[in-house]
């Protein structure tokens with residue numbers, strides 16, 4: 001099975017979509033204001049939320065008065081989004097690498113932690129350029145290389161010398177290296193690329209909840225954990241709980257999370273031809 005199929009199968013599973021929608025927003029919502037400010041969102045802005053999932057960003061953009069479209073490959077996620085975010089009617093099933101929209105349809109494109117799920121992230125950035133009107137802006141977030149909330153399980157796996165076999169895929173932190181996002185924007189024809197770090201914290205109800213987020217509500221990490229023998233998975237769980245004790249806050253857990261926010265602009269005079 002290839003990486004694109006792994007992603008599609010995971011997110012299309014209503015049980016995975018439901019656990020993600022229930023538990024994951026605490027991990028990903030700290031970037032929403034910076035993303036929306038990054039595209040200069042205002043009332044009426046025609047915004048595309050790429051890989052919108054259950055609509056965490058879509059909802060906030062709608063509340064700010066933007067004309068929002070959410071696109072995601074998973075119909076199960078779109079169903080969650082539709083239920084949670086009343087008022088937004090424009091939910092579209094589609095792949096970021098081949099967006100089902102005409103050239104120049106949007107004034108702004110955002111994607112919150114979408115890039116690391118795409119089998120061809122550069123293609124997705126090129127598609128964002130295509131569907132933006134000249135003068136339009138893009139803002140993307142990816143996990144920062146020291147996002148503990150996301151590093152914890154891979155670090156425990158490594159400490160136990162466990163390396164579950166997964167299909168080849170772009171690295172989870174591939175664009176986190178300084179300058180990588182900026183270069184990717186430039187390669188697609190964008191102007192004024194910039195990067196900055198955004199930090200926050202995730203409040204999680206209990207260590208069990210953290211474990212469930214990933215074992216039942218993620219794609220790549222879930223596949224890796226499910227590929228382990230039961231006793232190995234139990235060792236990982238014990239290791240994760242031990243690490244989480246460092247971050248105990250009351251009865252729950254507070255985890256530091258960081259993201260890289262990349263923004264860029266399609267120049268007011270740019271055309272598709274300029275890129276080729």
Ligand SMILES: C[S@@+](CC[C@H](N)C(=O)[O-])C[C@H]1O[C@@H](n2cnc3c(N)ncnc32)[C@H](O)[C@@H]1O
Nearest residue numbers: 011028051052053072073074077095096112117
């Ligand atoms: C981690 S979730 C992020 C969701 C949302 N942006 C948020 O902030 O919660 C990743 C989402 O990307 C979607 N996805 C994965 N690969 C995709 C692709 N190639 N095209 C469109 N959506 C994709 C999944 O269905 C899933 O909803």
